[in-house]
Amino acid sequence: MHSRSPASRTGRPRSAAADAAILAATREALVDLGWSKLTLGDVATRAGVAKTTLYRRWAGKNELVVDAVAELFDALELPDRGSLAADIEGVVSQFATILTLPEAKSGLMAVVAEATRDEALRERVRASVVDRQKRLVLQGRARAQARGELPPEPDPGAAARTVDLIFDMVAGAVVHRTLVSGEPVDEEWVHGFTRVLLNGLAQKPAGSV
Numbered sequence: 301m302h303s304r305s306p307a308s309r310t311g312r313p314r315s316a317a318a319d320a321a322i323l324a325a326t327r328e329a330l331v332d333l334g335w336s337k338l339t340l341g342d343v344a345t346r347a348g349v350a351k352t353t354l355y356r357r358w359a360g361k362n363e364l365v366v367d368a369v370a371e372l373f374d375a376l377e378l379p380d381r382g383s384l385a386a387d388i389e390g391v392v393s394q395f396a397t398i399l400t401l402p403e404a405k406s407g408l409m410a411v412v413a414e415a416t417r418d419e420a421l422r423e424r425v426r427a428s429v430v431d432r433q434k435r436l437v438l439q440g441r442a443r444a445q446a447r448g449e450l451p452p453e454p455d456p457g458a459a460a461r462t463v464d465l466i467f468d469m470v471a472g473a474v475v476h477r478t479l480v481s482g483e484p485v486d487e488e489w490v491h492g493f494t495r496v497l498l499n500g501l502a503q504k505p506a507g508s509v
Contacts, residue, residue: 318353322343325344326364326367327372328346329342330365331403334410338365340355363424366428366429368407369403369404370429373398373429373433374432375394375398376391376398378436378440380443383447384444387440388440388497392474392490393485396490430471433471437467438463441462
């Protein structure tokens with residue numbers, strides 16, 4: 301689990317238990333009330349903490365919701381399934397499962413919409429969700445290179461651009477499929493997506509002559 305990074309404050313030490321309760325209460329409120337009706341007061345009541353406790357940790361609702369949603373994606377793992385294709389299929393399926401959670405759907409769509417008008421919020425989404433989950437791409441590439449499935453990239457700049465591109469392709473496709481199109485991310489789709497990701501559009505489908 302990765303550490304949260306709300307704005308640091310002076311005063312009493314942070315309580316991990318209070319943080320966990322607040323983030324869980326935020327996700328619960330998102331499901332029950334939706335973005336527009338969610339308030340810090342309601343979250344504080346659900347979490348059993350004083351409202352001032354929230355303000356010592358988060359500047360406002362936007363930052364709180366981003367961190368609550370980001371925590372969901374920290375559960376993503378990249379288990380070693382023996383091949384790059386199998387690893388990708390595993391993490392894509394996990395990602396899609398998280399996106400089907402009501403709190404993930406309502407929270408992610410809300411913060412993305414708000415971020416179109418708020419550059420600071422966009423930066424927080426990038427740091428708390430996007431950049432933090434690029435660890436999966438880095439881990440997957442390193443594992444595939446160790447197996448000999450991918451060549452090493454000696455140029456750090458090129459390697460970083462590749463990581464960004466892979467993340468954008470995977471995250472963009474799964475978010476669009478799940479939250480925009482509303483279609484299932486089933487085994488057939490995951491397998492087809494992985495094939496195109498690894499082999500490109502020119503690759504013939506399996507079983508074709």
